[in-house]
Amino acid sequence: MELYSIIKERRSLLGLTQQDLADYTELSLRIIKNIESGKGNPSLKTLTKIADILGVELILKIKDKER
Numbered sequence: 439m440e441l442y443s444i445i446k447e448r449r450s451l452l453g454l455t456q457q458d459l460a461d462y463t464e465l466s467l468r469i470i471k472n473i474e475s476g477k478g479n480p481s482l483k484t485l486t487k488i489a490d491i492l493g494v495e496l497i498l499k500i501k502d503k504e505r
Contacts, residue, residue: 441485442476448492449474463487 449459456474460467465484472478473488480488482498489496 440476442474442478444494445488445492446474448494452492459488459491462491 449456454462456470457467459465460470463470463484465487469478469480469484473480473484485496
């Protein structure tokens with residue numbers, strides 16, 4: 439499942455609108471819409487804000503290019 443799908447699904451499950459999520463995270467509605475449509479390229483800071491509000495854990499994997 440793609441990141442944008444997870445965010446949209448979790449937001450819907452919690453009964454939040456995109457505007458609610460924008461308000462709670464202090465991000466613009468445009469940013470939320472772009473992320474949920476798969477068009478956005480959110481920063482780690484932005485993803486952390488969203489994860490905190492949605493009650494999900496953000497886990498990053500770093501790949502070693504030499505492998």
